[in-house]
Each structure stands twice: as C-alpha cells, then as structure tokens.
Amino acid sequence: MRLQKIWIVTLLLILAACVRPAPDSPPWNPSGADSTPGLPAVSLTGSTATASFRLLPTRLPGSPILTPTPDVPRFFPTPRSGPETYIVQAGDTLGAISLRYGVSVEALMQANGLYDPNTLAVGQTLQIPVPTPQPAGPSFKIIPDSELVYGPMSLTLDLESFIRSKAGYLASYQEDVDGETLNAAQIILRAAQNDSVNPRLLLAVLEYRSGWVTNPNSLSPDPATLAAPLGFNDNWHIGLYRQLTWAANAL
Incomplete structure (x- = not known):
C-alpha cells in the first residue's frame, strides 16, 4: 500500500515537470509598431470632451415672453355623433364601460333606465349615449417647467x-x-x-x-x-x- 502511494506521487511529479509554461506575450498595443501587418493602426488618442455651461440670453424689454416648453401638436379622435349599443360581457362593470366610451356612469344609467350601477347581466344590451364635450382648458401657461x-x-x-x-x-x-x-x-x-x-x-x-x-x-x-x-x-x-x-x- 505504501509502495502504491509512492508510485502515485512520483507519477504526479513527472506530469508536472512535463508542463511547458506559456511564453510571455507583450501587452496589446493597437497603435504601436507591433500591429498586425496589413491592418491599419488604430489611434486611441483624442480630444477630451469638456462640459460647457452657457446662460440663456437676456430677454430685451418689450420682446415677447417665450416659454421653453412650447405646446406640441395634439391629435384628438373624432367624437361620436350618434349613440351606440354594447353587449355586456362577463366581468364587465358599468364603471369600466363608461371609461371605455368616455361617458359618465350617471349618463349610462339614465340612458338605460338602470337604478343599480352594480347590477349587470351578461348579454344585456346597453345604449351608449353621445359623450358630452368637455370645455377646452386654458392655453396660458402659468410657469414653464x-x-x-x-x-x-x-x-x-x-x-x-x-x-x-x-x-x-x-x-x-x-x-x-x-x-x-x-x-x-x-x-x-x-x-x-x-x-x-x-x-x-x-x-x-x-x-x-x-x-x-x-x-x-x-x-x-x-x-x-x-x-x-x-x-x-x-x-x-x-x-x-x-x-x-x-x-x-x-x-
């Protein structure tokens, strides 16, 4: 048993002695003279970006006050011109239907003669009235962002x-x-x-x-x-x- 251990240790030492160390390779230098022949050298040097801070120009007296956050064009869908019908599906609520069509729960209840907004039957047909247009908000901006x-x-x-x-x-x-x-x-x-x-x-x-x-x-x-x-x-x-x-x- 002892002789077997000696042979195992000797074999490991012989295998370790047979390993050849890798040659030292120079560090990679893309812009140096050691670049691969036929390939153009790449330079990594360049100007360093510097942060610039520039104040906005002073507004002249009498000139219009312009906001730095102008309104972007907005496109709104064409409003419905007539009533529609909707068939109640499983899981529907009157509130969700009102949000989908842009009408109030009260308007839906009045158009369909409903007394309880929590009572709907699957397959029930609802009349969806024309939504009441809301007044446009003011275009004046109190303060820019x-x-x-x-x-x-x-x-x-x-x-x-x-x-x-x-x-x-x-x-x-x-x-x-x-x-x-x-x-x-x-x-x-x-x-x-x-x-x-x-x-x-x-x-x-x-x-x-x-x-x-x-x-x-x-x-x-x-x-x-x-x-x-x-x-x-x-x-x-x-x-x-x-x-x-x-x-x-x-x-």
Missing part, C-alpha cells in the same frame, strides 16, 4: 447677495431649524432642495404674499405675516421654513 423644478439654472442665483441687495425684512431674518440657526437664504435653499423646487419661485411667492423681500420697513413688517408669511394659517406651519416647506410640497 424649467422655472418650477430645481435644475441647473437654479444655481445661477446667489440668494444671499440678492436678498441683501433688496434690503428688506428678509435680509435680517433668522430662524431656528432643527436646532440650527439659519438665515433667510439658507432657509429658502433648504426648502427648495428638499422638494426639488426652484428657489426663485419660492422667493417670488414669498414676496407676493408678504412683501418680505423688498419691504422698505425692514424692521417692522406686517404683523399678520410674522407667523404665516405665505398666508397659510395652520398651527403646525408656523415660521418661514415650515411655510416654504408647505408651499414647495404643494407646488
């Missing part, structure tokens, strides 16, 4: 410098937020970043509701705005930060 969300253009506004230049009540305002004393610019920026809202918009809403940005009487604003500068009277949303948080969340 780029001015609502917190995007790259939000970084172009220096809040502290802007607020300080207006010398209003906001320039000297401070508030304790989560155990930290913040000035007005820091409060607006935190509320804007938390809800991804443009700080310009929050600043404009604050000025519209309370006048804190440009109020010439910077030491004594309207007392009615001290607890709720945005006009939202609620026991929880007291102070500038919570008022801005409420507004940003609503936007």
Whole structure:
C-alpha cells in the first residue's frame, strides 16, 4: 500500500515537470509598431470632451415672453355623433364601460333606465349615449417647467447677495431649524432642495404674499405675516421654513 502511494506521487511529479509554461506575450498595443501587418493602426488618442455651461440670453424689454416648453401638436379622435349599443360581457362593470366610451356612469344609467350601477347581466344590451364635450382648458401657461423644478439654472442665483441687495425684512431674518440657526437664504435653499423646487419661485411667492423681500420697513413688517408669511394659517406651519416647506410640497 505504501509502495502504491509512492508510485502515485512520483507519477504526479513527472506530469508536472512535463508542463511547458506559456511564453510571455507583450501587452496589446493597437497603435504601436507591433500591429498586425496589413491592418491599419488604430489611434486611441483624442480630444477630451469638456462640459460647457452657457446662460440663456437676456430677454430685451418689450420682446415677447417665450416659454421653453412650447405646446406640441395634439391629435384628438373624432367624437361620436350618434349613440351606440354594447353587449355586456362577463366581468364587465358599468364603471369600466363608461371609461371605455368616455361617458359618465350617471349618463349610462339614465340612458338605460338602470337604478343599480352594480347590477349587470351578461348579454344585456346597453345604449351608449353621445359623450358630452368637455370645455377646452386654458392655453396660458402659468410657469414653464424649467422655472418650477430645481435644475441647473437654479444655481445661477446667489440668494444671499440678492436678498441683501433688496434690503428688506428678509435680509435680517433668522430662524431656528432643527436646532440650527439659519438665515433667510439658507432657509429658502433648504426648502427648495428638499422638494426639488426652484428657489426663485419660492422667493417670488414669498414676496407676493408678504412683501418680505423688498419691504422698505425692514424692521417692522406686517404683523399678520410674522407667523404665516405665505398666508397659510395652520398651527403646525408656523415660521418661514415650515411655510416654504408647505408651499414647495404643494407646488
């Protein structure tokens, strides 16, 4: 038994000695002189792309205000001009049928003399009335998308410098937020970043509701705005930060 083990070990050593190591090969260089003959050399060098940041041109006084999100053409299906019939299938509900044909459940019930919207029979024939056309929505856009969300253009506004230049009540305002004393610019920026809202918009809403940005009487604003500068009277949303948080969340 011992002799058999010695023979096995000896055989393994002989096999290991017969293994020939692979020759070292140079690293692949597509642009060097070692390229395959007949094939063109490929150069991997090139100019490095650099990010560019360009401000939008300033609008001239008197020029039209153009939105960066213009309306795209919309194509609507031709509305039905007459009533239709529908045969109830298994699993149908009156609500699903009303959505399919663009009519209300009440209109379906009235057209078919139904008293219970939950009672339908398979094979029942329903009269589908002509849908009532809805009034078109306003074409006026309150604010473009780029001015609502917190995007790259939000970084172009220096809040502290802007607020300080207006010398209003906001320039000297401070508030304790989560155990930290913040000035007005820091409060607006935190509320804007938390809800991804443009700080310009929050600043404009604050000025519209309370006048804190440009109020010439910077030491004594309207007392009615001290607890709720945005006009939202609620026991929880007291102070500038919570008022801005409420507004940003609503936007």
